[in-house]
Amino acid sequence: MSGADxxxxxxxxxxxxxxxxxxxxxxxxxxxxxxxxxxxxxxxRRAAEAGLAPIAALLAAFAAFAVFLLLLDKSPAEFLDLVxxxxxxxxxxxxxxxQRAAPLLLTALCVAIPARLGLVIIGGEAxxxxxxxxxxxxxxPVLGGPALLVWLVMAAAGAAAGALWIGLAGWLRARRGVNExxxxxxxxxxxxxxxxxxxxGLLRDPASLNKPSTFGIGxxxxxxxxxxxDLHPGLLAGLAACVLSWVLISRTATGFAARVTGGNLRAAQxxxxxxxxxxxxxCLLGGGFAGLAxxxxxxxxxxxxxxxxxxxxxxxxxxxxxLSRHNPLAIIPMAVLLGGIGAAGGLLQRRMDMPxxxxxxxxxxxxxxxxxxxxxxxxxxxxxxxxxxx
Amino acid sequence: MTTAISVEAIGIDKRFGGxxxxxxxxxxxxxxxxxxxxxxxxxxxxTLVKCLLGYYxxxxxxxxxxxxxxxxxxxxxxxxxxxxxxxxxxxxxPAMTVAENLVMSRADVPAVINWAQERVAxxxxxxxxxxxxxxxxxxxxxxxxxxxxxxxLKQLYLERRLxxxxxxxxxxxxxxxxxxxxxxxxxxxxxxxxxxxxSHKLKEVAKFADEVTVLRRGRRTGGGPAPVLTPADMTAMMxxxxxxxxEPERLGAPEPAxxxxxxxxxxxxxxxxxxxxxxxxxxxxxxxxxxxxxxGNGQATLVEVLGGQRAPSGGQVLxxxxxYDGSRDLAQARAVRVLPEEPLRxxxxxxxxxxxxxxxxxxxxxxxxxxxxxxxxxxxxARARRLIGGYRxxxxxxxxxxxxxxxxxxxxxxxxxxxxxxxxxxxxANPCFGLDVKxxxxxxxxxxxxxxxxxxxxxxxEDFDEILELADRILxxxxxxxxxxxxGPGADAQxxxxxxxxxx
Numbered sequence: 090m091s092g093a094d095x096x097x098x099x100x101x102x103x104x105x106x107x108x109x110x111x112x113x114x115x116x117x118x119x120x121x122x123x124x125x126x127x128x129x130x131x132x133x134r135r136a137a138e139a140g141l142a143p144i145a146a147l148l149a150a151f152a153a154f155a156v157f158l159l160l161l162d163k164s165p166a167e168f169l170d171l172v173x174x175x176x177x178x179x180x181x182x183x184x185x186x187x188q189r190a191a192p193l194l195l196t197a198l199c200v201a202i203p204a205r206l207g208l209v210i211i212g213g214e215a216x217x218x219x220x221x222x223x224x225x226x227x228x229x230p231v232l233g234g235p236a237l238l239v240w241l242v243m244a245a246a247g248a249a250a251g252a253l254w255i256g257l258a259g260w261l262r263a264r265r266g267v268n269e270x271x272x273x274x275x276x277x278x279x280x281x282x283x284x285x286x287x288x289x290g291l292l293r294d295p296a297s298l299n300k301p302s303t304f305g306i307g308x309x310x311x312x313x314x315x316x317x318x319d320l321h322p323g324l325l326a327g328l329a330a331c332v333l334s335w336v337l338i339s340r341t342a343t344g345f346a347a348r349v350t351g352g353n354l355r356a357a358q359x360x361x362x363x364x365x366x367x368x369x370x371x372c373l374l375g376g377g378f379a380g381l382a383x384x385x386x387x388x389x390x391x392x393x394x395x396x397x398x399x400x401x402x403x404x405x406x407x408x409x410x411x412l413s414r415h416n417p418l419a420i421i422p423m424a425v426l427l428g429g430i431g432a433a434g435g436l437l438q439r440r441m442d443m444p445x446x447x448x449x450x451x452x453x454x455x456x457x458x459x460x461x462x463x464x465x466x467x468x469x470x471x472x473x474x475x476x477x478x479x
Numbered sequence: 480m481t482t483a484i485s486v487e488a489i490g491i492d493k494r495f496g497g498x499x500x501x502x503x504x505x506x507x508x509x510x511x512x513x514x515x516x517x518x519x520x521x522x523x524x525x526t527l528v529k530c531l532l533g534y535y536x537x538x539x540x541x542x543x544x545x546x547x548x549x550x551x552x553x554x555x556x557x558x559x560x561x562x563x564x565x566x567x568x569x570x571x572x573p574a575m576t577v578a579e580n581l582v583m584s585r586a587d588v589p590a591v592i593n594w595a596q597e598r599v600a601x602x603x604x605x606x607x608x609x610x611x612x613x614x615x616x617x618x619x620x621x622x623x624x625x626x627x628x629x630x631x632l633k634q635l636y637l638e639r640r641l642x643x644x645x646x647x648x649x650x651x652x653x654x655x656x657x658x659x660x661x662x663x664x665x666x667x668x669x670x671x672x673x674x675x676x677x678s679h680k681l682k683e684v685a686k687f688a689d690e691v692t693v694l695r696r697g698r699r700t701g702g703g704p705a706p707v708l709t710p711a712d713m714t715a716m717m718x719x720x721x722x723x724x725x726e727p728e729r730l731g732a733p734e735p736a737x738x739x740x741x742x743x744x745x746x747x748x749x750x751x752x753x754x755x756x757x758x759x760x761x762x763x764x765x766x767x768x769x770x771x772x773x774x775g776n777g778q779a780t781l782v783e784v785l786g787g788q789r790a791p792s793g794g795q796v797l798x799x800x801x802x803y804d805g806s807r808d809l810a811q812a813r814a815v816r817v818l819p820e821e822p823l824r825x826x827x828x829x830x831x832x833x834x835x836x837x838x839x840x841x842x843x844x845x846x847x848x849x850x851x852x853x854x855x856x857x858x859x860x861a862r863a864r865r866l867i868g869g870y871r872x873x874x875x876x877x878x879x880x881x882x883x884x885x886x887x888x889x890x891x892x893x894x895x896x897x898x899x900x901x902x903x904x905x906x907x908a909n910p911c912f913g914l915d916v917k918x919x920x921x922x923x924x925x926x927x928x929x930x931x932x933x934x935x936x937x938x939x940x941e942d943f944d945e946i947l948e949l950a951d952r953i954l955x956x957x958x959x960x961x962x963x964x965x966x967g968p969g970a971d972a973q974x975x976x977x978x979x980x981x982x983x
Binding site: 129131132135340341342343344345346348349352353355356358359360361362363473 | 786787788805806807808809810817819824825826827828829830831835839840842843850851852853854856875876878879883
């Protein structure tokens with residue numbers, strides 16, 4: 090192939106105009122590192138590029154949404170103000186935001202971890218529901234035991250249920266070649282059927298009339314709030330899970346093997362890496378986190394399993410994982426952002442007289458902008474490695 | 480038949496960012512001539528023809544067609560002028576017939592095709608051509624040489640008057656290559672087309688070129704009528720050094736006991752291709768066994784089986800007498816290394832850094848060879864630095880994604896990674912595909928050095944010269960079987976070529 094030796098920059102003829110404004114503005118800032126024999130600053134510029142792209146995408150999404158609001162004859166400024174106040178402006182609203190972010194941290198990991206192996210798993214919704222249900226079912230026989238034991242049993246059962254469900258999608262992919270995206274989506278619907286069956290049948294508390302629910306675990310066994318706040322420990326579990334996942338992926342040999350597998354399956358096979366085990370393992374882990382989210386919702390918020398568990402946490406997790414480019418640490422700010430937008434929804438509805446779904450429109454804008462921002466990566470020469478020689 | 484045109488490029492400049500791909504390159508191609516464009520990879524050959532065909536816009540300079548200045552800013556402009564390109568890789572639809580491929584390639588295909596009428600026109604067209612291809616044959620069923628002919632016929636059918644052929648013989652057998660180039664030269668000399676051929680192979684130049692232009696690092700370094708230029712002249716123009724690199728030295732004789740043995744290995748065929756059926760194959764220490772064959776005759780499958788990417792459906796693969804499945808533990812224990820073809824696609828993770836890619840083999844082992852849990856990032860950086868230095872990898876930084884490196888540097892990285900440490904069995908597939916003269920010599924020397932150090936080497940290559948140069952013993956594969964075996968030194972190229980084609 091005669092073009093193989095041409096530098097990468099030559100192969101990509103990016104139009105110089107299509108850039109995030111923030112990136113273009115950065116051109117003049119860095120001192121002349123280009124002359125150095127080895128491009129020392131390149132890793133930093135690459136990190137800056139990876140960070141700027143989603144920020145630019147968020148700005149673009151808000152700008153587009155502002156146009157949408159203007160078309161509806163609403164004020165974008167008022168909207169931003171309300172989002173700020175409803176999500177972050179006061180201690181109360183901030184707690185509300187973090188409360189919503191807690192399960193999202195875990196459901197986003199359910200997407201992000203398999204994604205590092207090149208698997209697009211979108212079935213977190215059922216893993217949350219089944220995790221919550223399994224947590225209750227496992228707690229009922231041991232309700233008399235010490236609280237810590239009950240919580241551990243619940244967490245184990247919830248994580249196991251979620252892991253099993255998403256792991257099944259991973260197993261189908263690794264061993265049977267079934268597309269994991271379709272499998273996990275279909276399994277999400279399949280999983281809700283036994284959930285509803287048990288919640289409305291075998292495990293139903295006859296006292297729950299309007300909203301069929303399982304028997305409760307009782308107030309005494311609810312997870313206590315963190316001291317001085319209304320926040321439940323699920324937030325800490327979510328944060329810990331994100332940090333541990335990041336350590337696993339970027340600092341351990343197993344995580345490295347997973348990244349190789351996700352980056353190039355053929356190369357991973359040639360190196361003799363256990364790609365099937367890695368795929369199934371990532372799905373088990375991600376599903377386990379989603380199941381844990383269900384357990385926490387039960388043990389900290391609802392006290393029982395019912396349709397409240399099917400609140401779209403799994404779906405929002407997909408959005409957050411993509412927003413954070415499947416980087417577990419980046420999930421934290423993104424989950425808080427999305428949690429905040431959700432928390433502001435009620436206020437927006439009341440003050441601006443807009444339907445509930447308005448927030449969904451904004452989420453949709455953000456998602457599209459983030460996906461589109463991928464095409465901007467690698468376009469601007471400033472972010473590219475400098476050649477030591479031409 | 481069409482009539483050929485002359486083309487002239489004057490002072491073409493093309494820059495990509497800070498990189499100058501073409502620096503005031505001029506080129507004059509006479510009407511009805513066969514003009515060879517020579518140069519290493521990255522010399523600018525492809526960039527030049529892409530400018531000519533409207534895929535790139537030059538930053539300066541102009542093109543003349545038949546002596547008149549023309550504006551070529553889009554591929555459609557080149558089409559209108561009758562400039563066409565035959566790509567290195569086939570651009571035909573394998574599941575369609577030759578006739579369908581020809582008709583569909585036209586810019587003005589009607590919404591409803593009157594096939595009866597098209598057939599009459601195609602038959603008439605085919606009769607006018609100096610060579611024929613069966614119109615009703617499915618392209619997927621044609622041999623590589625026939626496909627290449629179909630590509631050329633397609634260009635003639637589109638009434639192109641100048642053809643650019645990008646390394647047209649890289650996928651052909653020696654016989655097919657000679658025939659094909661002969662046909663193109665015949666067409667050119669009959670005045671039907673003008674041909675620009677991009678090539679690496681000096682033998683082809685000596686035999687078929689009317690005129691030669693040599694590029695090096697984006698500049699024209701020489702050229703002229705082919706009969707006046709000696710291979711040494713052209714090599715000097717291409718690589719800027721007076722002589723061609725010498726062949727690597729072969730030291731010592733193979734040991735008797737085989738290190739790699741295949742016994743009755745079979746795989747299930749797919750997509751109409753036969754699976755493997757290898758009765759027995761052995762490679763001994765300090766021996767290079769070359770596997771020749773036209774691509775698609777099971778060589779790729781063989782490499783996949785040995786690399787653990789595909790499980791055989793029957794038979795045994797033995798390394799040092801024990802069963803081998805390509806798993807990581809076994810590969811490490813037996814010091815088996817694989818250099819896959821297209822290393823970026825098969826052996827690297829393009830988005831991961833050079834450092835990380837250089838550690839794909841050793842990231843999960845500590846210095847003592849035991850499995851480790853944490854990544855040793857300091858150790859990885861140190862190893863990468865050592866390999867980059869030892870193999871003279873040119874990278875702007877060890878932290879750039881390996882995908883941005885040039886083909887030669889990617890291959891150096893993979894070589895560095897796989898040849899580091901003890902190597903007892905080395906599986907190599909098309910190691911020099913797409914590399915320039917200097918890189919090719921370096922890669923071959925490394926493989927020979929591994930052999931001389933006692934490794935058993937299985938070399939699968941579609942480059943016949945490479946096999947002749949390196950192999951101690953040559954096997955020919957056809958239809959998934961080993962059909963011929965001959966000692967490497969003094970092998971009869973014609974006989975091997977006939978076996979490659981299955982005509983024996």
